[in-house]
Amino acid sequence: MPDGQEPDSLAIDLVDDIGTISAADWDACLAGTPGGSDNPFLRHAFLAALEKSGSVGGDTGWDPRHIAVRDATGRLLGVAPLYVKYHSYGEYVFDQGWANALERGGGNYYPKLQCAVPFTPVTGPRLLVRADAPPGVHDALVATLSGLVRGNDLSGTHVTFTSEADHDRLVAAGFLSRIGTQYHWENRGYRSFDDFLAEFSSRKRKAVRKERQSVADSGLTLHTLTGADIREEHWSAFDRLYRSTSDRKWGSPYLTRDFFFRLGEGMADKVVLVMARDGVRWVGGALNVLGETTLYGRNWGGAGEYPFLHFEACYYRAIDFAIERGLTRVEAGAQGEHKIQRGYLPVKTFSAHYIAHRGLRRAVADFLTGERAAMDGHIAGLLAESPYRCVE
Structure with missing residues (x-):
């Protein structure tokens, strides 16, 4: 050309x-x-x-x-x-x-x-x-x-x-x-997740707490990883989960396995990976990328039926991380009006x-x-x- x-x-x-x-x-x-x-x-x-x-x-x-x-x-x-x-x-x-x-x-x-x-x-x-x-x-x-x-x-x-x-x-x-x-979710100077939820109406606040409690009671353990804490086993598990979810919902996945490993090698300090484990098996993962003031939610992968795990890993843990780091915003990506009830506004x-x-x-x-x-x-x-x- x-x-x-x-x-x-x-x-x-x-x-x-x-x-x-x-x-x-x-x-x-x-x-x-x-x-x-x-x-x-x-x-x-x-x-x-x-x-x-x-x-x-x-x-x-x-x-x-x-x-x-x-x-x-x-x-x-x-x-x-x-x-x-x-x-x-x-x-x-x-x-x-x-x-x-x-x-x-x-x-x-x-x-x-x-x-x-x-x-x-x-x-x-x-x-x-x-x-x-x-x-x-x-x-x-x-x-x-x-x-x-x-x-x-x-x-x-x-x-x-x-x-x-x-x-x-x-x-x-x-x-x-x-x-x-x-x-997007905007941080209005919240000190904690409960501080954020205090701005919700009573009914909506109870709904979010019920979702988070359901995951807490499920026996799953969730890990928020960044930088050197993300190891090869995490990328391998996330790739498996991403590929399985893409195959089920959207057909062929866009990103290759090698992409995730290259991302880990070149930008580990910008990656925030939320991984969920059931016993010894990784069953869910949410890939976020970190800017100077913003956390960007990007990709999700899950295996099995775990109620509300997607919301916990993708939306609530991202808010937890943003509040802890003093970030001003979480961008949850395109589509999905269900995000509104979790505090992400259009x-x-x-x-x-x-x-x-x-x-x-x-x-x-x-x-x-x-x-x-x-x-x-x-x-x-x-x-x-x-x-x-x-x-x-």
Whole structure:
């Protein structure tokens, strides 16, 4: 694929192996971006683990084409995580209806471009620019995201779970705006889990305590592990549980066994693994990734029927950890209105979409106008279900 349009003073490359960019250079772009330091999924180590483990690339339908912007000396000024996609799996912002519409009209929706972290519905910046970069780097990244579509027979570029700032920058450049929702827990200075529960209505507070007590009475032991406490046996068990759950519920799992071990090797200090044991057998596991102020819930795996174990391991233990560490937020990921009753309230997420086909663009623009209005009403309705006695 040829490079996109480039301004005179900048060189723009497309990189199909993140290993050819130094971790220090990539992470300097991340650190210079507002909100970047709190997002471990955009770190070179995380994206490299996806590539080196075979979770992306090869025949996965995720071909890396990261944008790298350099000055005349070759110094890296900005990057954007970018992939050529041959399907719409692993994105969590659903566009299959758009694909079907274009293909019914005789067009080809795939391949397309996806600017995102694969399999990771976590909001974060997508245009990563060094703090000391000269003006024009953001514009160069945005121009490349649309220019590649026009020059390479691609249907569009989809920038998903982007920060609001990047969303606004892309929309100003002609991208279409899409709003979604997911569920976050906010730490209001709680001293303990009971302190947090004190803000619930009486009925909802009793329900949560009943769920936690059920797990406590089950005979299971739960372990919250991070850093050097996570050993090979834990990763092996978690991989088994993740793979079994993915096979039962969603088909083929996205992440390879090697990915988890690479994550443990390269980012152990950012991993928080909650593991449940029944006797000598591991029967549940929740993988979280730690930012500077936020704990991100990512993957779950379970074996057997253990009432409320999923809620305990994924939601309540995450809150326990966040309170203990003084974190400000837990992000529980996409989907799942059941999270509301556990204290995770809906917040907006942002995506931006550049669509080359004029007819499809008009149709999608009309659809998104109505969807945004409906989403505002949907979020308001969800907030009305809050377990808190008063939601500001």
